[in-house]
Amino acid sequence: MLSRTADNLYWLARYVERAEYLARILEATQRLTALPLAYVGTSNEWASAVATAGCASAFFARFDEANEENVTHFLAFSADNPSSIRSCFESARTNARAVRTALTVEMWDAINGAWLELKRYGNGPASREEMMRFLRWVQETSMLFDGSAYRTMLRNDAYWFSRLGVFVERADNTARILDVKFHLLLPEEEHVGGPLDYFQWSAILRSVSALTAYHWVYRDSLKPWLVADLLILNKQMPRSLSSCYSNLVSFLDDIASAYGRQGPTQRHARNVHTRLENSKIDGLFQSGLHEFITGFLADNNHLNTMVNEQYLN
Amino acid sequence: MSVAFDEMTLPDGSVRPAYSGLKEWLGSLPPDILDLRRREAEVIFRRTGITFAVYGEADAAERLIPFDVLPRIISKMEWETLRRGLEQRVRTINAYIKDIYGRRDILRAGIVPEDLIFQNPVFRPEMNGQKVPHDIYVHVAGIDVVRVDADTFYVLEDNARTPSGVSYMLENREIMMRLFPELFSRHRVAPVEHYADELLATLKSVAPLTSSADPVVVLLSPGIYNSAYYEHSFLADKLGIELVEGRDLLIKGEVVYMRTTEGLKRVDVIYRRIDDDFLDPLAFRPDSALGVPGLMAAYQAGNVTLSNAVGTGIADDKAVYSYMPEITKFYLGEEPILKNVPTWRCREPEHLKYVLDHLDELVVKEVHGSGGYGMPIGPRADKATIATFRAKVKSNPRNFIAQPTLALSTCPTCVDEGIAPRHVDLRPFVLTGSDKIRIVPGGLTRVALQKGSLVVNSSQGGGTKDTWVLDT
Known part of the structure; x- marks a missing residue:
């Protein structure tokens, strides 16, 4: 297929995945800030949301402090923020238009429908209730798109490149939450009391839609190292780093076998995956959770670069 | 102006046979149903993204062409005449272009004036003596036809460069079949859905002789900002070929390749929807970012x-148009089956005099340029406009032709006040391959909604209608 088409499919999937993630962050933050201070402490959750979304520097270049109004607008509706939900949907649709021929009708319908619907929201909903509905809608749109891709696309390189986009973005998102919130997961950090952390942990899990999953997997109350285990190493958890890389390795292998050639991208993904497979969560804590996550974000970025160099240019 | 010919209802109130089924069906409909269907159609069109862009309108980046739910119906016999006439017209065009860039017999015979060719900006000297595969220049033509009475088309x-609109022909049919299954079951409508296969077969048949048995065909588009982008992506999809932009192609050793995820892949046929000027910055406009450097050399x-081939504009130019009847006779030795609109060439003194004396009853057109832009409709123009035009024509007569205002036929159309006659034209698409000429029955009917x-x-x-050619 055309390199440009593969590139568009890859980014289309990334943008949709990112929009969903932003919606989850906003939803979780909304919940957290609605709790009495005694349960969540005095940290600024809106600033933390901006950091988790990966746009702290762009945000603080514009605003002095983070509050519900400016963060919600910046992450959801701002046309100036290239990573807002609006910008993601617009970029996704631009990419989709450019590759109409590579999309199924259902996928196009999902993304074009979202883009049309987005116009109805204008500069943002008037009330928190409406905002909640909006955030649910964003997540449903992503699921509709993802489901359409899954159910209707031919299993060929177009599908595989689109999946690469999903999992590179998803791995990045999960790692980013861990990067911003890792201090809450460190057992030795006792500066905030148990009950405070409990709600923070559940907010993290909510951001990656893993709260219910946690209970099924561990049948235990929330423990920081288990939260970390779930998001980093657990193979059952579809948003864990390990699961993302297992998918990336498999889709990259599909591409390699269709094209008859393994390349540096395949080798790199396999290395990252093997490292995750061979890790234990206490080992990661001992050698430094933060260093591990920083290292992973760099590795994941590198994979993006390699996919670009090997296929998309 | 005389009363226009209505394709459904004769002046005495009787209904022409092709439309009797439609008339009966309209009588059986509950009120408001057409309006409901019209709104349904709009929702479907918008969701599918069948939009077009209007240049120079800020927010109208994507607009829908209004769609009229009442079909335009052509009888089998009428179509048969049209089909033969269209084939003849396109055979003429191909013979003529070949001659112009080759032996130039027609110029020597004095049938077409030389300056009309050599001083024409759409004439491409690069094509002089250039052989094109299978001697075919215009593979896809969109011939605009109008009707003035029961017998005359x-x-x-002649659109011989990059005619558009075929996606509407196909989508209009799809949507009609979805909205009005009952109406279809009352008629035997010749299908159009095989157009994509016919186009692909045509394009493959004209591949260079050196290409492999299964030539690689691509569609070259200027990209998503082009007004016809939807059509480009629609066609590429239906044909199952890559939709490429200039930046996806490159030339190595005078061979065209596209950049794919598996490396470079050779391209044999380019169905280009980019004007000559923008094809290759090395050969034509150096500022073109849409084209492919070196494409002309390849x-x-x-x-x-x-x-289509480079330089086909010399066939559909409005100045050349008026010579088409003679051109047909010259190459084919046949009388034209489809008539030309009587045309006065302002370049000829006696024609010019007539035109200046009758400006208020003629349509004056610039020889170059397309569509309805800046085209004064004589009888409807005010005095000041006519005066301005008189000066323009006088200062550069060669640049203008004039035609009588035609009473274009009308078809029943859904408008705000109900069903009323509106003027229509027709653009059938004629495909010329090395093996044969293919024409899908029908075409795109455009309707003036005002x-x-x-x-x-x-x-x-303007809006569009589904065009039915009846098979019985």
Whole structure:
């Protein structure tokens, strides 16, 4: 297929995945800030949301402090923020238009429908209730798109490149939450009391839609190292780093076998995956959770670069 | 102006046979149903993204062409005449272009004036003596036809460069079949859905002789900002070929390749929807970012087919148009089956005099340029406009032709006040391959939605209709 088409499919999937993630962050933050201070402490959750979304520097270049109004607008509706939900949907649709021929009708319908619907929201909903509905809608749109891709696309390189986009973005998102919130997961950090952390942990899990999953997997109350285990190493958890890389390795292998050639991208993904497979969560804590996550974000970025160099240019 | 010929209802109130089924069906409908269907159609069109862009309108980046739910119906016999006439017209065009860039017999015979060719900006000296695969220049033609009475069809314009609109022909049919299954079951409508296969077969048949048995065909588009982008992506999809932009192609050793995820892949036929000017910055406009540097060289080396060929504009130019009847006789020795609209060439003194004396009853057109832009409709223009035009024509007569205002036929159309006659034209698409000429029965019917208006262009408030050719 055309390199440009593969590139568009890859980014289309990334943008949709990112929009969903932003919606989850906003939803979780909304919940957290609605709790009495005694349960969540005095940290600024809106600033933390901006950091988790990966746009702290762009945000603080514009605003002095983070509050519900400016963060919600910046992450959801701002046309100036290239990573807002609006910008993601617009970029996704631009990419989709450019590759109409590579999309199924259902996928196009999902993304074009979202883009049309987005116009109805204008500069943002008037009330928190409406905002909640909006955030649910964003997540449903992503699921509709993802489901359409899954159910209707031919299993060929177009599908595989689109999946690469999903999992590179998803791995990045999960790692980013861990990067911003890792201090809450460190057992030795006792500066905030148990009950405070409990709600923070559940907010993290909510951001990656893993709260219910946690209970099924561990049948235990929330423990920081288990939260970390779930998001980093657990193979059952579809948003864990390990699961993302297992998918990336498999889709990259599909591409390699269709094209008859393994390349540096395949080798790199396999290395990252093997490292995750061979890790234990206490080992990661001992050698430094933060260093591990920083290292992973760099590795994941590198994979993006390699996919670009090997296929998309 | 005389009363226009209505394709459904004769002046005595009787209904023409082709439309009897439609008339009966309309009588059986509950009120408001057409309006409901019209709104359904709009929702479907918008969701599918069948939009077009209007240049120079800020927010109208994506607009829908209004769609009229009442079909335009052509009988089998009428179509048979049209089909033969269209084939003849396109055979003429191909013979003529070949001659112009080759032996130039027609110029020596004095049938077409030389300056009309050599001083024409759409004449491409690069094509002089250039052989094109299978001697076919125009593989896809969109011949605009209008009707003035029960028997007479005129060719209004030959579009021999990059005619568009076929996606509407196909989508209109799809949507009609979805909205009105009952109406279809009452008629035997010749299908159009095989157009994509016919186009692909045509394009493959004109691949360079050096290409492999299964030539690689691509569609070259200027990209998503082009007004016809939807059509480009729609066609590429239906044909199952790559939709490429200039930046996806590159030339190596006078061979065209596209950049794919598996490396470079050779391209044999380019169905290009980019104007000549923008094809290759090395050969034509150096500021074109849409084209492919070196494409002309590869073309001249015979390693790729461009469809349509470069330089076909000399066939559909409005100045050349008026010579088409003579051109047909010259190459085919046949009388034209489809008539030309009587045309006065302002370049000829006695014609000019007539035109200046009758400006208020003629349509004056610039020889170059397309569509309805800046085209004064004589009888509807005010005095000041006519005066300005008189000066313009006088200062550069060669640049203008004039035609009588045609009473274009009308078809029943859904408008705000109910069902009313509106003027229509027809653009059938004629495909010329090395093996044969293919024409899908029907074409794109454009309709002027404003009462009395003769302007059917989508950029100026025109709409479209499904076009039915009856098979019985």
